[in-house]
Each structure stands twice: as C-alpha cells, then as structure tokens.
Amino acid sequence: xxxxxxxxxxxxxxxxxxxxxxxxxxxxxxxxxxxxxxxxxxxxxxxxxxxxxxxxxxxxxxxxxxxxxxxxxxxxxxxxxxxxxxxxxxxxxxxxxxxxxxxxxxxxxxxxxxxxxxxxxxxxxxxxxxxxxxxxxxxxxxxxxxxxxxxxxxxxxxxxxxxxxxxxxxxxxxxxxxxxxxxxxxxxxxxxxxxxxxxxxxxxxxxxxxxxxxxxxxxxxxxxxxxxxxxxxxxxxxxxxxxxxxxxxxxxxxxxxxxxxxxxxxxxxxxxxxxxxxxxxxxxxxxxxxxxxxxxx
Amino acid sequence: xxxxxxxxxxxxxxxxxxxxxxxxxxxxxxxxxxxxxxxxxxxxxxxxxxxxxxxxxxxxxxxxxxxxxxxxxxxxxxxxxxxxxxxxxxxxxxxxxxxxxxxxxxxxxxxxxxxxxxxxxxxxxxxxxxxxxxxxxxxxxxxxxxxxxxxxxxxxxxxxxxxxxxxxxxxxxxxxxxxxxxxxxxxxxxxxxxxxxxxxxxxxxxxxxxxxxxxxxxxxxxxxxxxxxxxxxxxxxxxxxxxxxxxxxxxxxxxxxxxxxxxxxxxxxxxxxxxxxxxxxxxxxxxxxxxxxxxxx
Numbered sequence: 001x002x003x004x005x006x007x008x009x010x011x012x013x014x015x016x017x018x019x020x021x022x023x024x025x026x027x028x029x030x031x032x033x034x035x036x037x038x039x040x041x042x043x044x045x046x047x048x049x050x051x052x053x054x055x056x057x058x059x060x061x062x063x064x065x066x067x068x069x070x071x072x073x074x075x076x077x078x079x080x081x082x083x084x085x086x087x088x089x090x091x092x093x094x095x096x097x098x099x100x101x102x103x104x105x106x107x108x109x110x111x112x113x114x115x116x117x118x119x120x121x122x123x124x125x126x127x128x129x130x131x132x133x134x135x136x137x138x139x140x141x142x143x144x145x146x147x148x149x150x151x152x153x154x155x156x157x158x159x160x161x162x163x164x165x166x167x168x169x170x171x172x173x174x175x176x177x178x179x180x181x182x183x184x185x186x187x188x189x190x191x192x193x194x195x196x197x198x199x200x201x202x203x204x205x206x207x208x209x210x211x212x213x214x215x216x217x218x219x220x221x222x223x224x225x226x227x228x229x230x231x232x233x234x235x236x237x238x239x240x241x242x243x244x245x246x247x248x249x250x251x252x253x254x255x256x257x258x259x260x261x262x263x264x265x266x267x268x269x270x271x272x273x274x275x276x277x278x279x280x281x282x283x284x285x286x287x288x289x290x291x292x293x294x295x296x297x
Numbered sequence: 298x299x300x301x302x303x304x305x306x307x308x309x310x311x312x313x314x315x316x317x318x319x320x321x322x323x324x325x326x327x328x329x330x331x332x333x334x335x336x337x338x339x340x341x342x343x344x345x346x347x348x349x350x351x352x353x354x355x356x357x358x359x360x361x362x363x364x365x366x367x368x369x370x371x372x373x374x375x376x377x378x379x380x381x382x383x384x385x386x387x388x389x390x391x392x393x394x395x396x397x398x399x400x401x402x403x404x405x406x407x408x409x410x411x412x413x414x415x416x417x418x419x420x421x422x423x424x425x426x427x428x429x430x431x432x433x434x435x436x437x438x439x440x441x442x443x444x445x446x447x448x449x450x451x452x453x454x455x456x457x458x459x460x461x462x463x464x465x466x467x468x469x470x471x472x473x474x475x476x477x478x479x480x481x482x483x484x485x486x487x488x489x490x491x492x493x494x495x496x497x498x499x500x501x502x503x504x505x506x507x508x509x510x511x512x513x514x515x516x517x518x519x520x521x522x523x524x525x526x527x528x529x530x531x532x533x534x535x536x537x538x539x540x541x542x543x544x545x546x547x548x549x550x551x552x553x554x555x556x557x558x559x560x561x562x563x564x565x566x567x568x569x570x571x572x573x574x575x576x577x578x579x580x581x582x583x584x585x586x587x588x589x590x591x592x593x594x
Contacts, residue, residue, distance in 0.1 A: 248560045248567075259556060262569050263545045269584075270545075270569040272559050287566075294587065 019043070021067040021078065022201045026059065026086070033104040034089040037080040037206065042071025046296060047138050049115045050077045052102065052122025054144070054278075055154065055221075055252075056214050058085040058206035064197050065285040070292060074115075079105055081125075084213055085206030091216035095148075095224050099128035106136065115296055117141040120253060120278065121217060124148070124224050130238045140238075141292055143245040144278045146257030147235055147264065149227030153253055154218065160251055172208065173198070180279025182249045187275055190283040235264040242268035243295040245288065247276025269295070316340070318364040318375060319498045323356065323383070330401040331386040334377040334503065339368025343593060344435050346412045347374045349399065349419025351441070351575075352451065352514050352549075355382040355503035361494050362582040367589060371412075376402055378422075381510055382503030388513035392418075392445075392521050396425035403433065412593055414438040417550060417575065418514060421445070421521050427535045437535075438589055440542040441575045443554030444532055444561065446524030450550055451515065457548055469505065470495070477576025479546045484572055487580040532561040539565035540592040542585065544573025566592070 019041035026037050039059055040048075049070060051062055059078050067076050082101045083091035092098050102125060106114060115138050118126030123145025130137045146153050156165060164170065164178040177191035242265050246258040255272060262270035271291055273280040281288040316338035323334050336356055337345075346367060348359055356375045364373050379398045380388035389395050399422060403411060412435050415423030420442025427434045443450050453462060461467065461475040474488035539562050543555040552569060559567035568588055570577040578585040 255556075255560070259552075262571070263552070265571065267571050269571065270567065272567040274559065274562065274564050274566065290591065 019071045031104040031108040037086040039078040042076045044073040046074035048075040052118040054120035056209040063282045069289045093219040098125045119143045149231040150257040153225040154221040194282045232264040244270045247280035250278045252278045316368045328401040328405040334383040336375040341370040343371035345372040349415040351417035353506040360579045366586045390516040395422045416440045446528040447554040450522040451518040491579045529561040541567045544577035547575045549575045
C-alpha cells in the first residue's frame with residue numbers, strides 16, 4: 001500500500017498547464033490486489049478524473065488531445081488495470097473483477113471522491129464501480145460503451161471487423177485507425193492524427209497487450225452482453241450525472257447501446273457525433289473536451 | 298413586400314441585452330403569399346436565428362428563457378406561419394407548403410443567410426427549407442422533431458395522449474405541462490415554470506389556434522410520416538451542421554426520430570436530455586441555450 005512518492009510528487013507538482021500524458025512518468029502503487037501502473041498529472045479543485053481504458057489498450061492509448069486539456073482544471077489519473085501493461089496479476093474475466101481492481105487502486109491512493117471517464121470496456125467498469133460504491137463516484141463520462149445486457153458488443157467475428165483485424169498488411173496503429181474511425185476521408189485523416197499523437201510519447205511506454213489480455217477481456221464482454229436477466233434494472237440505481245458519448249457509426253459497440261444507456265440511466269445526457277466510429281472522442285477531441293468540461297464543471 | 302418600418306425599427310434598435318420575447322412588438326410584413334406576423338429582437342454579428350413553431354403554437358408559445366439569452370448575440374426572429382395567429386391565409390396541409398411560406402417571409406425581409414431553430418412541426422419545416430433552398434440556411438437546431446418517413450409522429454389517438462387532450466379539467470397551459478414534460482415531480486415543476494414564463498407577456502398576444510389550424514397541421518404530420526418512399530434519402534442532401542435535441546421520454550415525437558435524424562444527416566450532433574419529454578428545450582433551458590450557443594458560434 002505504499003506509493004512511489006518520488007515520481008508521484010513530481011507528477012503532482014507539475015504545473016497543470018504543462019501537464020501531459022506524453023511526459024507524465026509512469027508510477028506504481030502496491031495494493032492488496034496487486035501492483036498497478038498509472039499516470040497522474042494536472043491539478044485543480046475538482047475531483048480527480050480517472051480514465052478507464054478500452055479493450056487491450058494501455059496507458060499509452062490515451063490521446064493527449066483529450067487528457068491534457070482536461071488536466072488543466074483537475075487531476076487526471078490514467079489507470080492500468082490488473083494484467084495489462086506493467087500492472088501485475090491476471091486480467092479478470094468479468095467486469096466486476098475489473099471494478100474490484102479499480103477500487104483497490106483508488107483506496108490505495110486514498111481517493112474518496114472521483115469522476116470517471118470510461119471508454120468502451122472502461123465504461124462498463126465505470127458503471128460497475130458506481131453500483132459497487134456509489135459514494136465514490138461524483139460524475140461519469142461513458143464513451144463508446146454499453147449497458148449490461150447491451151447489444152452486439154465487440155463481436156470481432158463480424159465480417160467488417162474480421163476484415164480489419166485479419167489484414168496482414170496493417171500495423172497495430174493502422175488497425176486502430178480502421179477500427180476507431182469511419183471510412184470517410186476526414187475521419188481517416190483524424191485517425192492518422194490520433195495515432196501520431198499516441199506516438200508522441202517515446203519513452204517509459206507500457207508493453208503492448210498480448211492474446212492473453214484480449215481473451216480475458218473478450219470473456220468479460222461476453223458475460224456483460226449476456227447480462228444476468230435484470231436487463232437495465234441496475235441502471236436505475238446509477239443516479240450520478242452521466243454524459244454518454246458515441247459516434248453514430250461505431251462498429252464495435254454500436255450506438256444503440258448508448259441510446260439504451262441514455263434512456264435507462266436516470267440522469268444521463270447523450271451526445272453523438274456524425275461520421276464517427278468507436279473513437280469519436282479522439283476524432284472530435286476539441287468538442288469532446290469542451291463538452292466534458294461543461295459537464296464536469 | 299413593405300415592412301412596417303416603425304415597429305421594425307424599434308425592435309432592431311432595442312439594446313440586445315434587454316431584448317425579450319415578452320416585450321418585443323408584433324410586426325407584420327406583406328409578401329406575395331400573404332401577410333405574416335413576427336417578432337424580431339436582439340442583435341449581433343451572427344446570422345439571424347429564425348424560430349419555427351410547434352403544432353398549434355403561436356408566437357406566444359416561445360419560452361423567453363430560450364429566446365432571450367440567444368438574442369444577446371444574434372437577432373432572433375419568431376415567425377408566425379400562414380393561417381396561425383394573426384398571419385393571413387390558410388394553414389397548408391403539407392410541410393412543403395409551410396416551407397414556401399417561410400421562404401416568402403425571409404425574402405420579404407431581405408434575408409439571405411439564416412440559422413433555423415425548428416421545434417417539432419417547425420423542425421420538419423426547417424429540413425424542407427434546407428432542401429428547397431440550401432444556400433439560405435447556415436446551421437439548424439432540430440428539436441423534438443422527425444425526418445420524413447419517421448415513426449409514431451404525433452399520434453394523438455394514443456391512450457397516453459388522448460387521456461391528456463380529452464381531460465375536461467385541464468386548461469390550455471396545463472395541457473402543455475402534461476404534453477411537454479414527464480410525470481416526474483421535477484419535470485412537472487419545470488413545466489409550471491415554463492407556462493408561467495409564457496404568461497409573462499400580457500399584451501399584444503396572438504389569438505389561440507383553433508381546430509382548423511390543428512386539422513391542417515395534423516394532415517401535414519400524416520403526410521410527413523408516410524413519406525414519399527425515399528426513406529431518409531433526402532437527409533443525405535442536408536449538409537448543414539445540425540444539432541438534434543430531444544427528451545428521451547418524448548411521447549409526441551419519440552426520441553427514435555431524433556436517432557434517425559442524427560444517424561442519417563451527414564453533419565448532425567445529437568443531444569438528449571434525461572427525464573424530459575417533447576419540451577426538453579424548455580425544461581433544460583440553461584443547458585439548451587449553452588449548447589445552442591456553442592453550436593451556433
């Protein structure tokens with residue numbers, strides 16, 4: 001339960017205006033459930049905003065165009081869950097298991113009130129955390145995600161996704177461009193700009209996720225989609241203000257799931273972007289940051 | 298084609314900060330298609346924002362909490378279409394017919410570039426205007442409305458609507474509260490505040506619409522819902538930036554129609570509000586004005 005105080009101190013003392021996910025040092029914290037890698041930067045009076053990452057993504061998959069402007073008026077904490085990157089342990093095969101790791105992490109940091117930005121898989125974990133410990137969570141951004149019992153969640157066997165994932169000519173970043181952005185010229189250009197921003201961090205990077213991470217996370221997606229029979233009933237208990245965001249052409253977690261969230265969460269606004277896929281927050285990063293700031297303030 | 302320059306001058310010279318739909322004088326303009334009542338107030342460099350009204354609504358049905366803050370940085374023009382209020386002529390039985398009246402009106406005023414805020418019926422007219430004269434329209438706010446070929450548009454025979462419309466104990470304003478807001482305590486309170494704001498204008502009011510207006514407008518809704526076979530094809534030609542807005546519990550024009558708009562218009566953002574019905578813009582007027590301003594600027 002001890003924090004690496006040297007690097008943590010460095011990060012906290014960095015001027016918020018210069019804080020960046022490109023340069024923030026990776027820190028490590030031991031907890032009762034294992035040791036987690038994370039990055040913490042920015043500052044301000046608002047509760048820290050904890051980022052929960054997508055399928056196979058690591059700390060290095062957060063877009064500085066999203067994280068850095070948000071860190072100007074609050075602390076941003078990027079969390080690496082168990083079994084991903086340099087965090088220890090195994091990836092849980094359930095969303096509940098992943099939520100337990102996030103709770104162990106915030107407890108070890110001594111945080112008692114946070115905002116959550118959950119993207120895709122991370123948005124499911126955010127919902128579970130809000131259910132498991134409601135008092136912890138003030139507000140939530142749920143981006144490109146789905147409720148438990150949602151529809152067509154991460155069916156990578158679909159022809160349009162299989163074609164991309166099985167293309168031997170595509171590098172990892174170029175797969176991201178195809179998966180997260182639409183085929184239009186402007187969306188693809190936004191995708192290239194996105195992967196260029198991700199590449200700006202050249203040192204202290206996390207190892208890329210392998211098939212073991214993917215398999216466990218896919219199992220968690222499957223269980224989340226099947227649900228437990230009480231379809232959307234749990235959503236009524238998530239009373240925090242939520243901002244649900246998606247691209248209308250999301251092929252990985254279709255926008256229908258965002259509609260279901262906004263219709264069943266008691267206090268959720270929905271925002272959708274045109275000509276945008278799963279990575280709408282990266283494509284429309286200026287608008288997204290403005291909307292997120294409005295919502296969080 | 299002559300404008301009542303005295304009252305028009307008064308309205309234009311009013312300080313934008315004090316401009317209000319409560320006090321703006323009703324003006325009249327003759328055109329080749331008839332004489333229209335309207336109110337024009339506010340000022341600023343942006344194109345004028347023309348408001349297109351809902352089923353049976355008149356100039357007096359615009360909420361000052363929406364119109365007045367928007368008038369601080371642009372001219373707001375509230376338009377009374379043919380056969381409604383003190384505008385002459387008959388209410389057309391098609392959306393196209395209503396769009397022709399709006400075009401006659403803007404031509405008579407000499408406007409060549411406008412933004413449109415179309416609410417419900419008004420949102421359909423806005424879409425038609427954008428199709429009929431694309432160069433006129435810069436941006437559109439489409440609130441509580443539907444595409445041509447949409448679903449479950451204004452089916453007043455549905456039990457939940459018939460119950461409200463047939464209740465002999467409800468006054469006109471109280472019918473609005475039931476129709477435009479959800480049954481929740483907070484939504485109903487917002488509804489009462491809304492009708493109180495509408496009542497703040499005590500002089501120079503428009504006559505209330507009668508059954509003749511309602512019948513013609515219902516015919517137009519029916520034709521719009523049936524469509525012409527090319528379902529949503531026309532939407533691809535509306536390339537203006539659009540902000541689509543709705544409450545997730547709209548019983549008159551269900552939110553599904555807003556999804557269809559946002560999914561098929563090439564450049565539309567969608568915003569939905571929780572625990573809100575058809576009148577989401579009036580219930581969440583502060584947020585709506587902020588979002589509309591962000592979008593229009």
